Amino acid sequence: MKFKALKGVHDILPPETYIWQHMEVVAKEVFRTYGYKEIRLPIIEPTDIFIRSIGETTDIVEKEMYTFQDKGGRSVTLRPEGTAPFVRAFIEHNLYNEPSPQKYYYIGPMFRYERPQAGRQRQFYQIAVEVLGTDDVKVDAEVISMLSIFFKKIGVKDIEIEVTSIGCGRCRPEYKVALKNFLKDKLNIFCDDCKRRYDINPLRILDCKVKTCIDAREGSPSVIEFLCKDCKVHFNDVRYYLRLLGIEHIINPNLVRGLDYYTRTTFEVKSPLLGAQNAVAAGGRYGSLVEEFGGPPVSGIGFAVGIERVIPLIKGLPSIWGGPDIFLCSLGKEAEEKSLLLAEQLRGEGLWVELGYDKSSLRSQMRRADRIGAKNVIVVGEDELKKQRVIIKNMKDKNEVEAAFDVKAIIKTI
Numbered sequence: 001m002k003f004k005a006l007k008g009v010h011d012i013l014p015p016e017t018y019i020w021q022h023m024e025v026v027a028k029e030v031f032r033t034y035g036y037k038e039i040r041l042p043i044i045e046p047t048d049i050f051i052r053s054i055g056e057t058t059d060i061v062e063k064e065m066y067t068f069q070d071k072g073g074r075s076v077t078l079r080p081e082g083t084a085p086f087v088r089a090f091i092e093h094n095l096y097n098e099p100s101p102q103k104y105y106y107i108g109p110m111f112r113y114e115r116p117q118a119g120r121q122r123q124f125y126q127i128a129v130e131v132l133g134t135d136d137v138k139v140d141a142e143v144i145s146m147l148s149i150f151f152k153k154i155g156v157k158d159i160e161i162e163v164t165s166i167g168c169g170r171c172r173p174e175y176k177v178a179l180k181n182f183l184k185d186k187l188n189i190f191c192d193d194c195k196r197r198y199d200i201n202p203l204r205i206l207d208c209k210v211k212t213c214i215d216a217r218e219g220s221p222s223v224i225e226f227l228c229k230d231c232k233v234h235f236n237d238v239r240y241y242l243r244l245l246g247i248e249h250i251i252n253p254n255l256v257r258g259l260d261y262y263t264r265t266t267f268e269v270k271s272p273l274l275g276a277q278n279a280v281a282a283g284g285r286y287g288s289l290v291e292e293f294g295g296p297p298v299s300g301i302g303f304a305v306g307i308e309r310v311i312p313l314i315k316g317l318p319s320i321w322g323g324p325d326i327f328l329c330s331l332g333k334e335a336e337e338k339s340l341l342l343a344e345q346l347r348g349e350g351l352w353v354e355l356g357y358d359k360s361s362l363r364s365q366m367r368r369a370d371r372i373g374a375k376n377v378i379v380v381g382e383d384e385l386k387k388q389r390v391i392i393k394n395m396k397d398k399n400e401v402e403a404a405f406d407v408k409a410i411i412k413t414i
């Protein structure tokens with residue numbers, strides 16, 4: 001019988017895994033300089049936390065969740081995103097008692113039952129951050145700046161940062177009315193999903209990816225014109241600090257995002273080098289989510305980077321990818337044992353060392369050394385053991401150098 005991975009679920013193989021590791025290392029290093037700490041969260045959560053936070057009328061909750069009953073009859077869900085589980089943990093462990101602001105990051109898989117296509121998987125990975133406990137607008141700018149520095153450090157230059165404010169519970173209702181008035185007469189042109197969204201969540205129409213809907217909403221009122229005084233000041237301040245930090249950005253008032261919990265600042269990072277699925281990261285401020293989950297009235301802001309969409313933008317493999325430093329070929333039982341011991345000692349010094357196995361011939365050991373890109377080859381045979389000296393062959397320039405059969409001497413020579 002032949003088994004295959006599920007549709008939209010991928011194995012990530014080397015050498016691509018080196019790029020993943022590289023991305024994670026760079027992210028952790030950048031986040032550390034801003035004081036973010038890692039939090040590891042479960043991938044399975046009670047279903048309710050997503051319904052309550054993401055919103056009942058969003059695509060994610062309506063049709064994309066991997067939800068099932070466990071053997072105890074509880075409804076559980078494979079997390080489609082990380083903010084709701086994070087806020088659940090934040091409250092459960094009283095993390096709000098830590099000095100404010102509290103800054104965390106997490107890396108891991110998310111699950112959404114979407115139509116698989118380029119840039120869209122059913123299991124995909126995110127690198128995400130969350131900052132809680134401050135309304136300071138400088139944090140909004142700093143979070144966006146950190147994201148742009150992350151992209152720079154992993155060598156992704158062609159990105160566009162889009163920003164908007166989607167207002168708050170005070171000003172958004174008025175905008176909703178204006179938007180509905182605008183859409184009212186042309187509702188018949190919209191897709192069935194949008195027709196439904198019109199009554200329950202009209203803002204989501206701005207996020208629809210169907211071409212006829214995109215055309216039909218052309219000229220709709222902009223959320224920015226409807227911001228209340230406080231939200232307007234907040235948004236202007238975000239832009240002021242972004243300019244201060246030299247972060248190029250454009251305003252896209254249609255950036256309503258697919259989740260209900262956002263308030264005020266929302267942003268997306270897009271790459272013109274990708275096709276239809278061009279958002280490589282997205283985020284925003286959530287004003288009341290913590291309180292709605294039974295925590296204190298603190299607001300938060302965060303973003304999530306979609307790892308799979310960033311991978312194709314990274315050119316070449318990081319330098320950690322390459323062949324073993326030394327390949328030890330051995331001939332005869334004693335040589336095999338001595339090589340095994342030597343390999344362990346060299347590895348103890350941090351070198352990547354491979355050996356011949358399965359009593360294979362010298363020729364086939366050499367072939368393997370070549371295929372896996374060994375940088376140096378050492379042949380250990382009777383002669384070498386007798387003289388306690390080895391010849392180190394540099395596989396690149398084919399130079400041969402002699403050294404004592406000794407860890408320190410070998411390391412000094414290669």
Ligand code: ATP
Binds near residue numbers: 282309
């Ligand atoms: P999109 O509009 O591209 O579907 P979204 O608004 O649903 O994105 P978010 O929930 O904000 O996305 O997730 C943040 C990031 O995670 C996205 O910008 C994207 O890079 C990535 N992402 C989201 N869904 C998927 C998916 N199904 N496959 C791969 N990456 C994804």
Ligand code: MG
Binds near residue numbers: 258
């Ligand atoms: Mg989506």
